[in-house]
Amino acid sequence: MTRQSPKVGVYGFTGCAGDQLMILNCEDQLVDLFGATEIRSFVMAKSDNHEGELDVAFIEGSISTEEQLKKLKEIRERAKVVIAIGTCASHGGPQAMKLGEGGWEERYRKVYGNAKITISKAFEAQPIDAFVKVDMYIPGCPIDKGEFLAAVSKLVAGRHPYLYKFPVCTECKWKENPCILYAGKFCGGPLTKAGCGAVCPSYGLPCVGCWGPTDDLNVSSEYKLLKEKGYNPDEILRKLRKFGGAKVAQLLKDVENKGAKA
Amino acid sequence: MILKMKKEDLSTFLDSVKEWGELRGPTKKEGRVTYSRVDSLSQMDLKAARTIIPPKKFLYPPRFTMFDYDQDGYTERLGDVPKRVLFGIHPCDIHGILIMDKLFLETYKDPYYAERREKTLLLGHSCIPDDKCMCIATNTDFVAEGFDLFFSDLKMFYLVWVGSTKGHDLIRLKPELFSRELDKNDILNYTEYRKWKNSQFKTKIDLTGMPDIFELGYGSPVWDQLGDKCLSCGQCTMVCPTCNCYNVVDEVELGALEGTRDRFWDSCMFREYSLVAGGHNFRDKRSDRLRLWYTHKLQAFIGEFGKPACVGCGRCVETCPVEINVVTVSTALKEQEVGK
Incomplete structure (x- = not known):
C-alpha cells in the first residue's frame, strides 16, 4: 500500500452505543480494520486516545446537550470527512420522534422532575446535521457490519462508498418475501432505506423503519393506504415518526394540512 | 416432437434428470411460493399459480459478482455456476425468458447470462389460471419454443413436448417412460384441455390497441394521479419476468487493492436510476417514471419486437400495495380515470 492509513476517530453522543459496538463486533475484520486505518480516538474500544486532526470522524448518536454540541462542532473542525453512523446521528432516532411538535420542556419535566441538572444544559435531541455539515450517512439501528465495512474499505482505498438508496422493499423482494403491506399489515418498508437485508419481513415481521427514511419517499400515499387498511391516524403518525426524523415529520405535516383543507 | 408419459412416471423421470444437474422446482413454505432446490417431485407444489420471483433469478441473480480484480487484472467468475434443471416453469415465465434471451443474447451478448442460460434446462409445466393471471390477453398462455421439455397435464397422462436436443437427451435417460404412440383421443383431449384452460381466466383485459x-x-x-399513489418501492420491477435493468458497483477488500465487481437488480422506478452527472434527473417525477415503465412494456416493446414486454403472469397484481399494475393502468388509460 502506498496510500497513507487514514486517521480515524469514532465518537458517540445520545444513543445506545450500539453502532460503536457493531464496529467492535466485526470480529473477523477487526485486525484488518485497525491495520488499514489509524484509529486515533475510540473511547469505547481503547484508553489511549489522541484528539487531533482526523481524516474521517464516525459519529454515533443524536445531539441533546450544550456540551455535546460543543464537542460535535470541535470534531467537525478537525475532521476532513464527517460520517453519521446509525439512525440517531442520521435522523435523530426515537428520542427525536416528536421533533418540531413542541412540548419538549413538559416531557423533560415528566422524566427529571424539578431536579437541578448542572452537568450541561439539555435540549430536544436532534440529528447531527442540524448543527454541522455531514458528508455521508450510514444509517441503521444498529448499522449493518457489511455496509459499514464496505464503506470503510472504499474510504481507505480513496474511493467513494456506495450505499443502497432504494427502500427495504427491493431487498425484501430479493429475499422472495410476499408483500406484507399488500396483505394488510402495517409495514414501513416503502419509506425506509434498504441496507438491513429486509431482515424483519424475512421473518414475517413488518418493517418498523429503523434504517430511517429513504431518499425518495411517498409518505402521503403510504399514509392513505394505511388509513384505508383500517389503521387509525394517531397510530400511523406515531409509528411512522418513530425513526422518521424531521423529514418524515414534515411530510406527515404536509399530509395533515392537505387533509384539513380537503 | 410430442411424447406421452404416464402421470405416475414423472417422479422416476425427475429422479433421473438429476444426473444432468441440480433439480429446482416450485415449493410452498409458510405461504411463500418460490423456485427452490428440491430432491424429488414430492417436495414440489405444482398447483401454485406463480412464484414470488420469476425464474429469471437463476439466469440473472438479484446480486452477483461478475469478476474478481487485483492490480494485475481480473478473473471472470463463471466457473461456479451450477448445472440446473428447472421443473414446473409455466408458459408465461418461459415467454419471459424468451424476452430476456432477446435482450441478453442477441445484439450484445451478456457472458454472465449466457453462461447460466447454457447451464440451465427449462422443463415447463401446464398451469391453471387464477384470478390474477392475464396471459390470455398477452398471448402467452401457451408456448411453442424456449423450453427443453414441456409437460401438459391431461389428468390421466402427460403430453411431453420436446423442444431441444438437450431435452431429448433427458428423454434418453429413461426412454421406457415415454411413448410415441398418440391417437385420436389424445388430440381430442388436448383440444378439450385448451378450451377448458381458456375458460378459466377471471381477469378480462383487452390489450389490443395499447400502443x-x-x-x-x-x-x-391519469399519469399524475398514478404518480401520487406510487410508493416507488420497486417491487413491480423486481417481480416482473421481463424487467432486466441492473446497477454495477465495485467492492474493495479492506486495506487491499483487490476486490469484486458486483451487479444487482435496479429499477427505473427509483429516482437514482435516472440521475445523471451534475445532479440533473431526466425523470424526477414519480409519474414520469411510472409512465416510462408502462410505455416500455405495452407500447415501445411492441414497436421494437412485435409483442408486449408483459407476459401476463399477474405478479404486479399480486405485489403492488397500492394496486398499480398492468390491469389497473391499462384500464385507467382507456377510461381516463384511476379506479378507487
Whole structure:
C-alpha cells in the first residue's frame, strides 16, 4: 500500500452505543480494520486516545446537550470527512420522534422532575446535521457490519462508498418475501432505506423503519393506504415518526394540512 | 416432437434428470411460493399459480459478482455456476425468458447470462389460471419454443413436448417412460384441455390497441394521479419476468487493492436510476417514471419486437400495495380515470 492509513476517530453522543459496538463486533475484520486505518480516538474500544486532526470522524448518536454540541462542532473542525453512523446521528432516532411538535420542556419535566441538572444544559435531541455539515450517512439501528465495512474499505482505498438508496422493499423482494403491506399489515418498508437485508419481513415481521427514511419517499400515499387498511391516524403518525426524523415529520405535516383543507 | 408419459412416471423421470444437474422446482413454505432446490417431485407444489420471483433469478441473480480484480487484472467468475434443471416453469415465465434471451443474447451478448442460460434446462409445466393471471390477453398462455421439455397435464397422462436436443437427451435417460404412440383421443383431449384452460381466466383485459392508447394518453392527467399513489418501492420491477435493468458497483477488500465487481437488480422506478452527472434527473417525477415503465412494456416493446414486454403472469397484481399494475393502468388509460 502506498496510500497513507487514514486517521480515524469514532465518537458517540445520545444513543445506545450500539453502532460503536457493531464496529467492535466485526470480529473477523477487526485486525484488518485497525491495520488499514489509524484509529486515533475510540473511547469505547481503547484508553489511549489522541484528539487531533482526523481524516474521517464516525459519529454515533443524536445531539441533546450544550456540551455535546460543543464537542460535535470541535470534531467537525478537525475532521476532513464527517460520517453519521446509525439512525440517531442520521435522523435523530426515537428520542427525536416528536421533533418540531413542541412540548419538549413538559416531557423533560415528566422524566427529571424539578431536579437541578448542572452537568450541561439539555435540549430536544436532534440529528447531527442540524448543527454541522455531514458528508455521508450510514444509517441503521444498529448499522449493518457489511455496509459499514464496505464503506470503510472504499474510504481507505480513496474511493467513494456506495450505499443502497432504494427502500427495504427491493431487498425484501430479493429475499422472495410476499408483500406484507399488500396483505394488510402495517409495514414501513416503502419509506425506509434498504441496507438491513429486509431482515424483519424475512421473518414475517413488518418493517418498523429503523434504517430511517429513504431518499425518495411517498409518505402521503403510504399514509392513505394505511388509513384505508383500517389503521387509525394517531397510530400511523406515531409509528411512522418513530425513526422518521424531521423529514418524515414534515411530510406527515404536509399530509395533515392537505387533509384539513380537503 | 410430442411424447406421452404416464402421470405416475414423472417422479422416476425427475429422479433421473438429476444426473444432468441440480433439480429446482416450485415449493410452498409458510405461504411463500418460490423456485427452490428440491430432491424429488414430492417436495414440489405444482398447483401454485406463480412464484414470488420469476425464474429469471437463476439466469440473472438479484446480486452477483461478475469478476474478481487485483492490480494485475481480473478473473471472470463463471466457473461456479451450477448445472440446473428447472421443473414446473409455466408458459408465461418461459415467454419471459424468451424476452430476456432477446435482450441478453442477441445484439450484445451478456457472458454472465449466457453462461447460466447454457447451464440451465427449462422443463415447463401446464398451469391453471387464477384470478390474477392475464396471459390470455398477452398471448402467452401457451408456448411453442424456449423450453427443453414441456409437460401438459391431461389428468390421466402427460403430453411431453420436446423442444431441444438437450431435452431429448433427458428423454434418453429413461426412454421406457415415454411413448410415441398418440391417437385420436389424445388430440381430442388436448383440444378439450385448451378450451377448458381458456375458460378459466377471471381477469378480462383487452390489450389490443395499447400502443395507440399510450400514444394518445401520453399527456394524460391519469399519469399524475398514478404518480401520487406510487410508493416507488420497486417491487413491480423486481417481480416482473421481463424487467432486466441492473446497477454495477465495485467492492474493495479492506486495506487491499483487490476486490469484486458486483451487479444487482435496479429499477427505473427509483429516482437514482435516472440521475445523471451534475445532479440533473431526466425523470424526477414519480409519474414520469411510472409512465416510462408502462410505455416500455405495452407500447415501445411492441414497436421494437412485435409483442408486449408483459407476459401476463399477474405478479404486479399480486405485489403492488397500492394496486398499480398492468390491469389497473391499462384500464385507467382507456377510461381516463384511476379506479378507487
